[in-house]
Amino acid sequence: MTLGLGPAEWQIVGLSLQIAVWAIMASLPLAVLVALALARGQFWGREVLNIAVHLPLVLPPVVTGYLLLILFGAQGPLGQFFETVFGLTFAFRWTGAALACGIMAFPLMVRAIRLALEAVDPKLEEAAATLGASRVRIFATVTLPLMLPGILAGTILGFAKALGEFGATITFVSNIPGQTQTIPTAIYSLLQVPGQEGAALRLILISIALSAGALIASEWMARGMAKRVRGT
């Protein structure tokens, strides 16, 4: 079954999923750490971190994309660092698209995870400490399991955001078919050419289906998990 999609369109969908999955997998551990630091940490620069994390949410995406280009481009300081140390190139590659999507989805994930963390009753962590559990064990056996529904909701929300990211991606890594072309940038290209409305429509329907599916899955899983955590 091909749903009326050609190989080029399947490739676009596949690449979009690949980019979004990598973007979320790479940023999730960092998002948990940042949420922890913001919710529980008492350190100098906490407000600065808070603003830096949330900036992509309010900046015009084209600005975020341009900043990425300057920092992570072939000539950018971080771009050269990753190139020489890890052999990882971002500029005009799918990895760059994943980086852009990850950064755009990051504030949404941090917010959801932070809310989940703040909902964990510190009294339970106190109780765990009186039972002899170290801080690491308390986090792994009490805090983290109780946060899981929130982490999951944040992850799926971030994933949907990454799938739909347009402005920062097209600014940073352009719109190269087979390389960096995702569903939104492909739709954009198709709409620029007369007579391609049919192809665009197919991608639009796919986009709606993926987004709605992600939202439904997130609701369903979060509800099931919250139920398991509450034990009812």
Added chain:
Amino acid sequence: MSVHLSFRHRFPDMELALSCTIPNGVTAFFGPSGAGKTSVLRVIAGLETPDEGVIEIGTHRVLDTDAKINVPTAARRIGYVFQEPRLFPHLSVAANLRYGQARSTTRALPLGFDDLVTLLGLDALLDRRPATLSGGEGQRVALGRALLSSPDLLLMDEPLSALDARRKAELLPYFERLRDQLGLPILYVSHDVAEVTRLADTIVLMEKGQMRNIGPAAEIIAGGETGSQISRDLAGAILNVTIAGHDPVDGLTEARIGRQPIWLPGQVGVAGNQLRVRLDARDVMLMREAPQGISALNVLPVTVVSIGAGPGSGALVRLDHQGQILVARVTKRSVRALALEPGMPLHAIVKSMSVTPERVGTG
């Protein structure tokens, strides 16, 4: 094993200062709310750090602010039962119970997992989730969980205060059994006279962050020494009764403990209601023979549990009536004249009119 405490801590609204050595057995911290009783337990557990002080649990120095020693909670080897069960909602009852077992043990618990589960009546609950437990069941699991972590010292912060009278009555026997079987020092915070009277070996009276008195329970309850307000508060008992009916002609309420009627003045509650009736120790009289032709309506058969004599002229006699504790304050001369001794059957006489409305609470 004893616990040595000496610390002070300034809160915004109160200064907490305490210096005492707590012997083995159950020590109750008794005082009005806001006296700082809970803060004492939190400081001992390491959940709060006082401004200055020293705390030793046995030979284990867990806090010494001068020497910069502050052992973290997890390494203090204490068990803590909070006001609410604080069970981990994502774990089964069995997993909750075993949570603290990972702690390496220096001190073997005289009871294993299975023994404790039986003692606390938890067999049927092991596969359940905390959300499905009643308050009393949850608190029993919390107690078992704390004990299975092999603590050197058990801290209990009003563990019964969130429960209704019936659940309390259900749980107290478990506490008594543990007290008698574990040989573990227990610090018990409460403002409930009945609990303190029933459980404590030693009582620490607290008021406004300060220790007012410490001593054997019988002496403190007898209150001969200080005669302060809080020790007078303590000299009494609370009876849990069920309303059986009303006598509109005489304006009385008939309550019962088991089949034993207790007449209360006024028309209180509705039949079937649970009530808590506080009896002051000085309102209870004792007789060896069943009295005849007496104006007092309530004559309860009781057994002497213990006799505590303070340095003054009074003595406090703890009495058992169907498992509930009554306290009678009598003179030392009467103790001699009646030749009172533990185990002796007596009749306790309570004037109905001494049970004023503020002494009757809902169960």
